[in-house]
Amino acid sequence: MALLIRFLNFVCTFVGLALFSVACTNLSSNQTPLKKYYFPYEEMTGGQTYIYQCGPLDSLDNQVFHFVSQKIKGKWYLNGKIFRSDGVLTHEWQEEATTGGMVMNRYAMFLDQKYPRPCEIKYDDIFPFKADKNGVFLFDMNWTDPANPGTKYQLIRNRIFRGDTVLKIMDKNIECIHFKIRERLEVNQEGILGLDMIGDEFYGKGIGLVRFVRQMGDRHPVFTLTSIEDK
Secondary structure, eight states: OHHHHHTHHHHHHOOOOOOOOOOOOOOOTTTSTTGGGSOOGGGOTTOEEEEEEEOTTOOOOOEEEEEEEEEETTEEEEEEEEEETTSOEEEEEEEEEOSSEEEEEEEEEOSSSSSOEEOEEEEEEEEESSOOTTOEEEEEEEEEETTEEEEEEEEEEEEEEEEEEEEEETTEEEEEEEEEEEEEEEEESSSEEEEEEEEEEEEETTTEEEEEEEEBTTBOOEEEEEEEEEO
């Protein structure tokens, strides 16, 4: 169980933080109605920082997400990093915008605080640009920990579209969409030990991720967007 608890911060902060092959065709907003709720990557070429504060009932560290986008040969890419509030880098990744949604190109964790540990991505769905209610989108990746080279980890995430809602974020009422999250973290060390988790993600129109919630046992951390900075 200690191995699973070690990755609680990972589970709480890995959000999609990524559905089909890229095409150059411009799709109308009617064909991609959820795109306007994702991070506005076409406006992030100069970089933006999102700060998420953990709710008062949990002691987990606040999370700082930094994004910068780039357009290469007609394709948009969104590069992300997660820092602890003390400035320590914990995660980095790259997403690619496709006609159907965002997919994860690569993901790495800084488990020893020195070198990135690449993950093997098996299913790359991060965010759909169109979804039916209760539609399910799968993300699945594996990795190993340098401190425990004989141990393998796997995170399986199902993101289930629930519909729209309104949340008060940064003192404003924001139109949002809601995804229910079901996850399983498996630790393979001379046998498989699994931990099932549930949660919620909310994406605000023109903003992106505004709140994410995870529940594991008696812990129920809630992270809410408190500020956005251009840098």
